[in-house]
Each structure stands twice: as structure tokens, then as C-alpha cells.
Amino acid sequence: MVGTQTKTDTGRAAGRRRRAPDRRPWRARLREPATGLLFVLPMLVLFVVFRFLPIAGSVGMSFTDYRINGQWDPVGLENYSRLLSDPVFLASLRVTLVYAAIYVPLTVGAALGTALLLNALVFARGLFRGVLFLPYVTSFVLAGVIWRWVYEFDGLINGLLVKFGLEPVGFLQESELVLPSLAVVAAWRGFGYSMLILLAGLKSIPTSYLEAARVDGAGTWQRFRYVVLPQLRPVLFFVLVIETIAAFQVFDTIYVMTGGGPTRASYSLVYALFDQGFQFFDFGYAATMGIGLFVVILVISLVQRWLLDRETK
Amino acid sequence: MTAHTQRTPQQWALVALLAVIALITVAPFLVMLLLALSPPDVQSIPQEMPSELTTDNLTGVLSSHGMVRWTLNSAIYSIASVLVILITATMAGYAFAKKRFPGRDVLLWSFLATLMVPFQAMLIPMFVLVTELDGVDTFWGLIVPTLANSQAVFLMRQFIRDLPDELFDAAKVDGASEWWVFWRLVLPLTKPILATLGVFVFLWHWNDFLWPLVVAQSDEMRTLTVGLATLHGENVTTAELMAAATVSVVPCLLVFWLLQRYLVNSITMSGLKG
Numbered sequence: 001m002v003g004t005q006t007k008t009d010t011g012r013a014a015g016r017r018r019r020a021p022d023r024r025p026w027r028a029r030l031r032e033p034a035t036g037l038l039f040v041l042p043m044l045v046l047f048v049v050f051r052f053l054p055i056a057g058s059v060g061m062s063f064t065d066y067r068i069n070g071q072w073d074p075v076g077l078e079n080y081s082r083l084l085s086d087p088v089f090l091a092s093l094r095v096t097l098v099y100a101a102i103y104v105p106l107t108v109g110a111a112l113g114t115a116l117l118l119n120a121l122v123f124a125r126g127l128f129r130g131v132l133f134l135p136y137v138t139s140f141v142l143a144g145v146i147w148r149w150v151y152e153f154d155g156l157i158n159g160l161l162v163k164f165g166l167e168p169v170g171f172l173q174e175s176e177l178v179l180p181s182l183a184v185v186a187a188w189r190g191f192g193y194s195m196l197i198l199l200a201g202l203k204s205i206p207t208s209y210l211e212a213a214r215v216d217g218a219g220t221w222q223r224f225r226y227v228v229l230p231q232l233r234p235v236l237f238f239v240l241v242i243e244t245i246a247a248f249q250v251f252d253t254i255y256v257m258t259g260g261g262p263t264r265a266s267y268s269l270v271y272a273l274f275d276q277g278f279q280f281f282d283f284g285y286a287a288t289m290g291i292g293l294f295v296v297i298l299v300i301s302l303v304q305r306w307l308l309d310r311e312t313k
Numbered sequence: 314m315t316a317h318t319q320r321t322p323q324q325w326a327l328v329a330l331l332a333v334i335a336l337i338t339v340a341p342f343l344v345m346l347l348l349a350l351s352p353p354d355v356q357s358i359p360q361e362m363p364s365e366l367t368t369d370n371l372t373g374v375l376s377s378h379g380m381v382r383w384t385l386n387s388a389i390y391s392i393a394s395v396l397v398i399l400i401t402a403t404m405a406g407y408a409f410a411k412k413r414f415p416g417r418d419v420l421l422w423s424f425l426a427t428l429m430v431p432f433q434a435m436l437i438p439m440f441v442l443v444t445e446l447d448g449v450d451t452f453w454g455l456i457v458p459t460l461a462n463s464q465a466v467f468l469m470r471q472f473i474r475d476l477p478d479e480l481f482d483a484a485k486v487d488g489a490s491e492w493w494v495f496w497r498l499v500l501p502l503t504k505p506i507l508a509t510l511g512v513f514v515f516l517w518h519w520n521d522f523l524w525p526l527v528v529a530q531s532d533e534m535r536t537l538t539v540g541l542a543t544l545h546g547e548n549v550t551t552a553e554l555m556a557a558a559t560v561s562v563v564p565c566l567l568v569f570w571l572l573q574r575y576l577v578n579s580i581t582m583s584g585l586k587g
Contacts, residue, residue, distance in 0.1 A: 035491045036412030040420065043405035046461040050439065051427045057438030066441070114334060121327055123320065130573055131335040134342070137569045137576075138562050139520030141538040145558050146341045149348070149551060156344055188338070196580045249431055252522045256542050270433045270523075277437050278527060290434035297431060 061287035068281035079288035089289065091264060092272040093296070095179065099268060100247035103183040107243050110187055111194035112236070116224075118195070119202040129199070133192035143189040144256030148172070151181055151257075172258055175265035182266055185253050190246065194239040201235030202228070237308050241301060248297050269293050342562075348555035370556035380557060382533060383540035388564075390525070390536055391518040393456050395511050398465050403507070406469025407499050411481060421470070424463045433523065440527050450534045459524060465510055472506040473499065509575040512568055519564060537561045 062079050064072040083089055114132055118125055135143065150156045151171035158168040171181040205228060213223045229236075251270040254260060260267035260275070267275075273293065277286035349370055351363035374380050408414070409421050439458055440449075448454025480502070484494050500507070525536040535543070541561055544554055569576065 031491075032412055033414035036408040036414030036417065039404040039408035039412065039491075039495070040414075042401040043424075043461070043466060044420065046401070046457070047424055047427065047463075050442075050458040050461045051430075051435070052423075054435040054438040054442060055427070055430055057442065058435060061438060061441070070441075070445070114331075117327060117331055117334070121331065122324055124328060128331045128335055129577070130569075132338055133573075133577070134566075134569065135338065137516055137565045139522065139538050139565075141520070141522050141542050142558055142562055143341075145541055145545075145554065146345050148545075149555070150341060150344065156340075188341070193580060196577060200580075245431070249433055251433070252538075252542075255522075255526075256545070273433060273436070274523070274527075277440070283437050283441060287437040290437060294430055294434040298429070 058287050058290055061284050062291050064284045065282075066284040066287070068283065072284065075284070079285050082285065083288050083292055088264070088267070089272060089292070092267050092269050093292075095265070095267055096248055096250070096269045096296075099179050099183060099250060099266075100244060102180050103186055103247040103250070104240065104243050106183055107187040107191045108194060108236070108239055110191040111198055111239065114191070115195045115198035115202055118199055129196070132195060135189045136192040138189065140186065140189060140252035141256055143185050144253040147181075147185040147188075147253075148257045173262055175262050178258055178262065178266045182250070182253050182257065185257070186246075186250065190243070194243060197239055198232065198235060201232050205231045233308075237304070241304055244300055244304065245297055248293070248300065269296070345555045345558055345562075348552055349559045351552050353550045353552050370550075370552045371559065374553060374556040374560055379532065379535075379540060380560065383535050383537045384560065386529070386534060387519055387537040387561075389452060390455055390521075391515050393452075394459060394518045395514045397456075397460055398462050398514050399507055399511055401460065402462060402465035402469045402510070403473075403499060403503060404495065405466045406471075406473050407495060409466070409470040410473040410476075411478070421466075424466055427461070428463050436523065436527065439524075443528055449528055450531050452534075455525060455529050455534070455536075458528075459518065459521070462514070465514065468506065468510055469503065472503060476502055505575070506579075508572060509579040512572045512576050513579070515568060516565060 061072075063074055063076060065075050065078075066072040118129055118132075121128065152158065153168050153170070157171070161168055169177070171177050209227050209231070210223055213227050218226065249270055250268050251274065254266050254268055254271050255274075258266045260271050269289070270293065273286050273289040276282050276289055347363070350366040350368065351370075352365065352367055353370070409417060443449060443454045443458060446454070448457075480498060481494060484498055489497075520538060521536070522538045522542070525539050526542075529535055529539065538561070541557055544557060549557075
């Protein structure tokens with residue numbers, strides 16, 4: 001969350017000043033904590049039952065062979081040793097890394113490019129911003145359904161290719177093409193969000209900086225490289241992190257478009273987890289995969305954080 | 314400089330470039346719509362263009378039992394979630410922002426910490442839990458587990474924290490009950506942010522897929538996204554499939570059209586992510 005940390009301390013300071021000389025009777029003094037707790041209670045119950053319990057359950061189940069019928073035996077670290085030597089899991093990790101390596105630059109590049117164009121525009125900006133953001137309000141399932149047809153042999157792209165006398169391409173049938181093809185769908189659906197964040201970041205760069213650079217004779221590229229990019233760095237980092245996390249959670253488009261194929265070429269981490277849980281009903285092992293997913297995302301985020309810190313020093 | 318004098322050739326070139334990008338962005342939607350309005354024999358757009366358009370696919374889809382049922386399920390899932398999250402998140406946000414009670418900060422941060430755990434990592438234990446509680450293929454089993462929303466609580470808490478304390482103090486001096494303060498002061502004062510949050514929660518749930526896929530398994534309980542995903546190959550023509558897709562996207566476009574302002578502003582301000 002960027003930008004929400006402003007103005008946070010004034011409310012607290014005012015509250016403290018007002019509350020200092022509290023000589024009310026104990027019933028009145030209990031009223032505030034009691035109402036506070038009562039107001040939090042509904043959300044608290046929801047969090048305890050449907051967040052804290054599942055998180056604890058996830059860890060607990062990873063040490064068992066929990067089956068669909070609810071029966072289980074403790075198996076110690078067996079699931080973890082299986083995970084680290086499971087060729088299917090390791091292949092899904094590789095698929096997800098390759099997918100992220102395509103999806104993240106593609107999405108952030110598209111978002112940055114369109115944000116720069118919009119920022120340079122002096123009229124009709126709202127119109128274009130709205131149109132480019134449009135795919136973001138639709139579902140990945142819808143994107144998958146439309147693009148599955150767009151990629152088909154008698155679909156939009158191959159239709160155009162054939163029209164120009166070219167050979168049709170099996171976008172979802174060839175293992176080298178399936179991940180880029182899926183990344184394009186998710187990038188199309190998602191780039192509008194990062195575009196808006198980057199656009200806000202661009203708008204917050206003081207125009208005096210750009211003017212000063214212009215006066216000093218800096219060209220468009222130099223202004224971008226030495227003024228815009230350094231100023232945009234925190235926002236760009238935020239966008240990179242959220243898009244990376246999104247890439248590692250890819251599932252919906254794969255379910256709709258490829259089912260993990262051809263021959264597991266698009267079998268992602270979440271798809272592997274889903275398969276273990278709801279095709280093989282091996283819940284203990286699927287929960288362990290969930291912990292694997294959590295650790296992978298955590299490590300990637302920490303590495304990104306570390307890289308940013310190192311560069312800013 | 315007025316806007317008129319700024320319309321230089323450079324600006325028009327920029328507009329032309331953006332127009333091309335915008336066209337590529339909306340092209341998949343246009344193709345979807347064109348296919349949905351095509352007679353059933355048209356299966357591919359650039360090669361064979363429909364000679365006439367028809368609404369048969371759309372009316373056919375809208376009168377099929379499955380589609381109506383799924384749309385209804387998605388509407389119940391989304392609207393119920395919006396209502397409950399708006400009220401419970403505002404209550405919690407109000408308490409976190411304006412009340413002092415033991416464990417307040419620990420609770421808030423433990424709510425936020427759950428954001429670090431991807432939903433997919435909780436999927437299996439959540440499903441086991443809902444199965445144990447006999448919630449599979451029920452509305453409550455579908456809805457209730459998705460209501461614990463830290464972003465909503467945090468957003469409301471940040472917004473309410475910036476409201477002046479004097480407003481609430483004045484009401485209390487007048488002897489107003491806490492419940493009255495909540496319904497008559499907090500909710501009306503948070504209207505703009507509630508609209509934003511409502512749009513997001515609606516879109517999150519309307520477009521949600523993985524949770525409905527595992528927990529609403531029967532044909533009667535499927536949501537629109539799950540239904541749409543299963544339509545593939547089952548004796549449906551491309552035209553019918555695209556008609557169903559068109560129907561599924563209408564509420565999103567409507568919400569976007571009406572509330573774009575709230576959506577765009579909140580993203581640029583707080584970085585809310587679905």
C-alpha cells in the first residue's frame with residue numbers, strides 16, 4: 001500500500017490529549033474498550049476461523065497424510081522430503097519461474113509505456129485511461145475464454161496470418177509457445193492496474209525537475225533516464241513486486257486454456273497444488289505444496305527488497 | 314496556454330498512437346461481441362464475416378436454465394459479500410481507528426499479516442474446514458470464508474482515523490449510543506470510501522474463480538466464472554460461448570462505467586489490489 005501512511009499521526013496525538021485526565025467511574029471507563037472489542041468481534045471471528053485456523057491447519061496438515069475421507073496419520077517430514085525430490089513439483093516450479101520471467105517484464109513494460117504516453121497527453125487522457133484499464137475489471141476466466149478462441153487454428157490471429165499467406169501457429173499446442181501465449185493473456189487483463197499506479201507516480205514528479213533538465217539541454221531520453229526513472233523507482237518497485245506475486249499465483253487462465261498442457265508445459269505451482277488436492281485428493285501433500293508456494297513467494301519478495309535496498313545505497 | 318493551443322501535431326501523433334493501442338486492447342471484446350451476435354455457422358471472424366447479425370445466441374443463453382442459475386449465484390455471492398464486508402469492515406475499522414482496547418494493535422497487525430499468505434496456500438485447509446462444517450455446495454460455505462478481508466479493514470481504518478474526533482465526542486455528549494453513532498455518523502461519513510470498497514469487493518467476487526470452483530461443485534451452485542469455464546466443448550457453438558461470455562461481463566462493465574471515478578482514484582491513492 002503506497003500513499004496511505006500520510007496524515008496518520010495527527011489523529012492519534014489528538015486522541016491521547018483528550019483522554020489524559022480520565023477520572024470517570026469504572027463503568028464509563030470500561031465502555032470504550034468494551035465497544036471497541038464488540039465492533040471488532042464479527043471481523044475477528046471471521047479471521048480466526050477462516051484465516052488463522054487455515055494457516056495453522058496448513059502447517060499441521062503438511063505433517064500428515066490427510067486424505068479426502070478425513071482420516072490421517074502423522075508422517076513427520078515425509079511430505080517435505082517428497083516435495084523436494086518430486087519431479088512434477090520441481091517442473092511446476094520451473095514452469096512458474098519461466099512464466100514469471102515473461103509475464104513481469106511484459107506487464108510492467110506495457111504499463112510503463114502506456115503510463116508514459118498518457119502522461120504526455122494533454123487532452124482526452126481520461127478517455128484513453130478508461131479504455132486501457134477496461135480489461136482489468138473482467139475476470140481471468142473471461143480473458144481465457146476469449147483468448148482461447150483468439151489463439152485457435154481458425155481464430156483471430158491465425159485467421160490474419162493465413163490471410164497474409166503465413167502458416168498458422170499452434171499458440172497453445174506447442175510447449176515453447178504456451179507460456180508466452182498465457183503471459184500475454186494475463187498481461188492484457190492486468191496491465192491497466194499497474195498503469196494507473198505508474199501514472200500517479202509520474203504525475204507526482206515535480207515539473208520543475210523536468211524543466212531544469214530541459215534548460216540544461218537534456219533530451220527526451222536523458223530526461224527519462226536521469227530524472228523520471230530515479231523519481232519513479234519506489235512506485236516501479238511496488239508494481240514489480242505485486243506483478244511478481246501475481247505471476248506466481250497463475251491458475252485461472254491455465255485451467256481454462258490449457259489444463260496444464262501440452263504435456264505439463266504450463267503446469268504451474270498453483271495448478272500442481274489444485275491437481276494434488278482435487279484430482280488425487282492427497283490433501284496432506286497438497287497443503288505442503290501450499291507452504292512451498294508461500295515460501296517461494298516470500299523468498300522472491302525478500303530478494304527483490306534486498307536488491308532495491310542495495311541499489312539505493 | 315489553453316487546451317486548444319496545446320493540440321499540436323505532436324499531440325495528435327500521440328493520440329493516434331494511443332488510439333491504436335486502445336483498439337488492440339478492446340479488440341478481444343469487440344470480437345467476442347461480434348461472434349456473440351453472429352449466426353451459428355460463423356465460427357471464425359477474419360475469414361468469414363457474418364452477413365447479418367442476430368440476437369438469437371444472447372436470448373438463447375439468457376433463457377437457458379444453467380446460465381440464469383449461474384448468474385443468480387454470482388449475484389448472490391457478490392452482493393452478499395459486498396454488504397457484509399462493508400458493514401463488518403467499517404465496524405472493525407471504526408474500532409481500530411477511534412477506540413482504545415487491549416490488544417488493538419496486535420489484532421490489526423495480525424489481520425494485515427494474513428495478506429502475506431497467498432490464498433492458494435490456504436485453499437486445502439479452508440476446503441477441509443468447510444467440508445467438516447457441511448458447507449460444500451451451500452451459499453454460506455461459498456460466501457462466509459471470503460469475508461475475512463484485511464484490505465477492507467485497513468482501508469476503513471485509515472479513512473476513519475482521519476475523521477475529526479470532535480464529531481464523535483459531540484454525539485456522545487448528547488448521550489447517543491455507540492450503535493447510533495455507528496449507523497448515523499460513521500456509515501454516512503464513510504460513504505465515498507464505501508463506494509470504492511464496494512466496487513472492489515464486487516469485482517473481486519464476481520470475477521473470483523478458484524474458491525467457487527472447489528466449494529460450489531454442483532451444477533446448481535456454480536458461479537458464472539465456473540460455469541463459463543466448464544462450457545468448453547460441451548455441445549456449445551463458439552457463438553453461444555461468446556454470448557455467455559458477453560452476459561458475464563455486462564455487470565463488470567456497468568460497474569466500471571458508473572463508478573470508474575472511485576475505482577481509478579482509489580488505485581492511484583492506496584494501491585488496492587485484487
